[in-house]
Amino acid sequence: MSTLVELVNEKQKELKDTIILVKVNGKLKEIYDKEITDEKIEYITTNSSIGIDTYKRSVLMLMLAAFHNIDKDNKFGGVKVEYSVSKGFFCDTNKNLEITEKFINDLKKEMNRLVEADLVINKDTLSTTNAIKLFKERGMLDKVRLFNYRRSSVINTYELDGYIDYFYGYMAHSTGILKYFDIYRFAHGFVLQLPTKEEPTKVPEFLPQIKLANVLDESTKWAHMLDLDTVGALNDHIRDGDISSLMLVQEALQEQKIVEIVNMIKKRPDVKFVMIAGPSSSGKTTFSHRLSIQLMANGYKPHAIGVDDYFVEREETPVDENGEYDFECLEAIDIKLFNNHMTKLLNGEEIERPRFNFKTGKKEYNGEMLKLGKDDILVIEGIHCLNDKLSYTLPLESKFKIYISALTQLNVDEHNRVSTTDGRLVRRMVRDYRTRGANAKRTLSMWESVRRGEEKNIFPFQEEADVMFNSAMPYELCVLKSIAEPLLFSITEDDPEYQEAKRMLKFLEYFLPCNADMVPINSILREFVGGGCFRV
Template identity: 55%
Template sequence: MEETIYSIKINGEEKKYLKGTPYQEIAAEYQPQYEDVIVLVLFNNRLRELRRRVKGEGELVFVTVRDKAGRKAYRRSVTFLMQRAVHNLAKDDGKQVTVKVAHSISQGYYCKLNGDTPNPEYLSRLKAEMMRMAEENIPIQKKSISTDDAVELFRNSGMHDKERLFSYRRSSKVNIYSIGHYTDYFYGYMAPSTGYLKYFELEPYEDGFVVMFPDKNTRVPAEFTPSHKLFHVLRESAEWGETMQIGTIGALNDAVAQGRIRDVILVAEALMERKIGTLAEQIASQPDKKFVMIAGPSSSGKTTFSHRLSIQMMAQGLKPHPIALDDYYVNRVDTPKDENGNYNFECLEALDIELFNHDMSALLKGERVELPTYNFRTGKREYKGIVKQLGKNDILVLEGIHGLNGKLSYSLPESSKLKIYISALTQLSIDEHNNLPTTDGRMIRRMVRDARNRNISAKETIAMWDSVRRGEEQYIFPFQDEADVMFNSALIYELAVLKQYAEPLLFQIDKNCPEYTEAKRLLKFLDYFLPVPSEDIEKNSILREFIGGSCFNV
């Protein structure tokens, strides 16, 4: 019988491979040409694991651990390796010990042990066991089983978060992974074997530990540099979710199915309003604070937050005046350019720092100042008679990405500033071993708002997201610990509401577009949620900034 041979295009070259050739074999052939380890492939614009085999003709692109999809697969696989190692040690010690992957921190995942304390001696053993299995190069097997069988499997394994998650699954099949006899479910693709997973570190932190992954140098674990303030905000949010008995998507779906979601919405909004009110009280108790400076990454709800904070400050007898730092942009022709020759509107130098400091210093002295307005259509600064003068109870609320950078407000006394970092740090996890990336929530928020307000398609939002993230990593995240206050704008129910707005936008993305892989991933992610209608959401909710219907001009 004649063997079938397919023509595969790789790096612009046509190659011939037998039907059934594993992608892992082809990747090994090309690995010497790549500095970073190949962990996945794109075949005809479809992401594929290396265990898959050639079944037809097309174009093959290698995905390394430096690429976004490859980096996620590597982290996911190391996490699975860590879980198996915890299981092995528990068996050796005769203990009932499990591990929970809580949330991202630094370049790693913060984890907690249930049933033991991760002291240095334990972590040393855990790392040694992980390295032993990595050297052994154990295959990471994948198997598709029925959803009903998956529910029973995880019930019998004591993984009740997964049992609950899959009880709402529409799909009839579930993909599960195994390292030897240890089986689990993961949201996304995996490396083909443990031999790929040699670069990680375990760091003790608080009452748990952090699994650290490589960053730019993909063969060296990143240095552990935690943000203690951010960690405690994350922990506070997670504890509140557990108090509400909604720590996972499955638990949220329970609330929807049982008709409790309206109460969840009301409590979540009430909690946020209480936090904003407490913050306003804090500001009012410090009369020397004249500048409330708000910064945070894209789609954190900064605009609605500043409005709600202003209202609460008014209730405290203050007179807040919102100022957008964007109004201090230099004229477009004077805007610095990036390495590609495009205007860099996100760098600090895109703002007229001298004019900003002149105006703010004059206001602090009690002088009358006419403030500029930036015309985004013409790219020029304009003056329209907006005059401010600070009295005893007046306070300026400044919102912009550089609000926490001391270089922006270098001439203002630190005692006159209160800095607030705001971000949407979701309290939910998919289950006990799959955390929910906060960046996914923000991207979905932005996608919905872009389509509604800016006539920007989901395809365009996805295409620009990596650039947005680079700007955040350069201009926002390094200054987050400068904040006096960190505020979490995520609402525990929001993704179930955003689902109905985002899914039609994602389905519009053509399968041949480069953005389709990410769209498919997000659609799979949103499929976990039961939908929640928006009728019961208050008009002043931060979520209204994205889905529409806000009482504020956002």
């Protein structure tokens, strides 16, 4: 009879990628030192989504334990994990003291020592009352605030080399497999750079995303200013009944940012094309409407153009490696016609604009003429708008590029992030059900493909934007929760999406629900929950 650890060690000899989790009789489990009899074992490696997420979470704990070990006098007041940047996590210290290169080197050295020691990451289950007491004694008050709303009577904690913490999600069995990471000084903190599931044994090059980091930094300061930076803080506001006023403040902050964008456009008199791009469920349509209103308030006559109206005819659409139509590649757009029309408009000529019929797969012309006058400006929305290959004939000075995304500034607590991707996924799930009648199973099944398209066609160009707009609101998951949960509960154990649905349901448990009726009618969130004043 063998233990699970022994079985994993034996199986690892046959595999290239690192085993980090297992399925025992179909149920996902952490690797533990327990005897196994006739159970069916499946091995989960770091080349899977859940495997690499577990790896990243485990390295994060490794870093926190190492930081705790070398900052014995608590000079820095501990670490807070703020947001994702350049395939890693941006971290800062609670006392906002400068991190030196020597400290970074010492931190990496201590992390490597813990890896070489191959220490077990011990899991313990405490009553919620005892967990609150433990973290209160250790000064982790963000966790105390979070656990005050805990429905379960128990909480799992993890211990590594004397350091104890709570984490949302599974953890590796021991430190010996956590070999691949790097740390870079960045801005006022540092980035813990981590591998991807595509190359789980390679740390990608660190590419400083200055514009993205600045937007995330600004959003983090907003959240801190409003006391909406953690889920526990958000739940407190819902409990105290003041979330409605905070919603209005958040909307005002976003409107202020839109006004700032219009003021930037006004300083560039040659701009005729406002190009807007962003990943799925960023709220591009509502943002375009609100931007257009502010443009009109400043004397412009905006006209909305959707790049999707310039799709090539269906039979000319490229196919992907699976033989399916690839509507997200640049070649799916009739680039020649798009540039011909935009150049004519720039030169003061008139065009008949097309409308793409998605049922017939063809462009249609219905006598809709367009000509740009002195005060006219085009607001163009499409996933390739930041890529100059889309608009190669247009002078750079005629284009103003905006990148929009839901860059979640909310964290579960100081060490557990709310993933920007998870926030967008919940948005899309709710919108797909409301507007297309699509169930959560379909949305989840498509999400991996959507993400691949974003990685290829959108994210590489985000730093090319003249400005970035964050459409995320700290309170939105409380509103989306009551709509998303029943959709996720419809996914059964027999569905391939069950494990992801289960993860999302566990994630949403953190949030107190909030009534969607309180959301302002012009909010970007209305694009997903419905009831907005714009046609989307």
